[in-house]
Amino acid sequence: MTFADHSRIDIRCGADALSTAEYQMPEYRNLSRFDDSLAQADEATMADALSAIREHHPQEIMWVESIAG
Numbered sequence: 001m002t003f004a005d006h007s008r009i010d011i012r013c014g015a016d017a018l019s020t021a022e023y024q025m026p027e028y029r030n031l032s033r034f035d036d037s038l039a040q041a042d043e044a045t046m047a048d049a050l051s052a053i054r055e056h057h058p059q060e061i062m063w064v065e066s067i068a069g
Helices: 043-056
Strands: 011-013 031-033
Touching: none
Parallel strands: 011 031
Antiparallel strands: none
């Protein structure tokens, strides 16, 4: 999340990426947080998440980053 506090790029993350208190910090103003965790999300859940991002940012390039558990 260090990138989010210095970036002009909109970033979306799962609820497991940072706490509710962290999400409300002003340095994360370019960050949107899904209500659900995406850490162990199945293919359908990830497809829904990507669809939501594409709906709000149709012309943007998306990068998906994940850490294997």
